[in-house]
Amino acid sequence: MIGHLAIGEIQRWAVARGLAGGSEAEFLHDFCTRCRQAGVSLSQAIVIIDTLHPTYEGRAFRWQAKPTNESRLIEYGPTNVGEAAEKWRRSTFFHLLQTGGDELRLRLSDDHDFTMLADLRDSGHTDYVAFINRFEREGTIGEMDAVYSNWSTDAADGFDEDSLQALRELVPSVALAIKCMSLSRVAATLVDVYLGHETGRRVLQGQMSRGVAETIHAALWYSDLRDFTKISEQIPPEEIIPMLNDYAEAVISSVQAEGGEVLKLIGDGVLAIFTGSTIREACAAALAAETNVRTRVHELSAARTADDKPTTSVYLGLHVGDVFYGNVGSDDRLDFTVIGPAVNEVCRIAAMCRHAGQQTLTSTDFSSTLLPRDRAQLVSVGRYALRGVERPQELFTIDRYSPPSDQRKH
DSSP: OOOHHHHHHHHHHHHHHHHHOOOHHHHHHHHHHHHHHHTOOOSEEEEEEEOOOSSOSEEEEEEESSSSOEEEEEEEOOSSSHHHHHHHHTSHHHHHHHHTOSEEEEETTSOOOSTTHHHHHHTTOOEEEEEEEEOOGGGOBTTBOEEEEEEEEOOTTOOOHHHHHHHHHHHHHHHHHHHHHHHHHHHHHHHHHHHOHHHHHHHHTTOOOTTOEEEEEEEEEEEEETTHHHHHHHSOHHHHHHHHHHHHHHHHHHHHHTTOEEEEEETTEEEEEEOOSSHHHHHHHHHHHHHHHHHHHHHHHHHHHHTTOOOOOEEEEEEEEEEEEEEEEOSSOEEEEEESHHHHHHHHHHHTHHHHTOSEEEOHHHHHHSOHHHHTTEEEEEEEOOTTOSSOEEEEEETTOOOOOOOOOO
16 A cells, blocks of 8 residues: 555655756656655656757657666657657547546556557556646647656556556656756757857856846857858748758858857858867867868758759858957847957958958958967968958968859859
């Protein structure tokens, strides 16, 4: 018999773990272990919650008593198309949603059309119960509107009534804890995706006061796509966003691979910074990212050409200087960004690529910061007057690149 004292202790523990945060998979492992110690005959459990993520629709956490008493995380994509959609429509959870129920218990010795039950039976499980713990409208974020869970036993006689009653009392606490942990993860994902990793970390730490900024010395990157406006006017509208995404992925992944932080996506433009332990290291990382982006863009354009899709190239400006990094805006609409003359200069340097006939241009300040072996890659293209900048600047390009060839006409 499972006493109310044991159930109460597990409930209090689950709420405390949910408030503390942490890994959902570890939480499920510890929860199932405590239930078994209290006499609940669990052999398998799955807890599912949708999420907000550019790639994944949701996350599932699966625990198995045998063979290793482990929990693992499964991140899944869209369930509304293809084989995944058919599998979802044959699930106990879909049945509960269609019927409005919140609990379904099934003996696995009986025949069922539901997905997974045959596998559970073949694995030695005998009994199964599924729950849906729904959120109210105010507690829903996107498709995250419920916690789904199922619980199985391999006991010869299935779940006894005490075990079923214990699960009915405990599962709402599990749902609450999973929701708390998942919301923390969703918040981190959203600020990471929309603001960048370092900026998102600062926001989550509470650095949200209007006008609060710090001065940092950084390597600056500004890139945009060659003739993107012209190309977008000449291709079908449905091709514009996929093309922009393809090239943005090449640029952003190149920056992030070298430790850079993408701060802004401005149409087809990308503003990023590199810091590092020294400004020389930051500039070297930016130069390495430039090499990466040329390789990625070359491969991408070759693949798009093979598919008869429009192509472009990347104009890039690199600079180094002091910038103000912090919050700008109104009381209820802030932007965490970098501002200052150096930001204006790097944008003007990138814009000068077209007139200089080069794909990459760097400032004198950037060039002079590099180690001699890195500086040896650069050659001067002359002095240029940059719009909005007081004095003409000597600009440099990387000598392994010739002027960009004409792109496919549209």
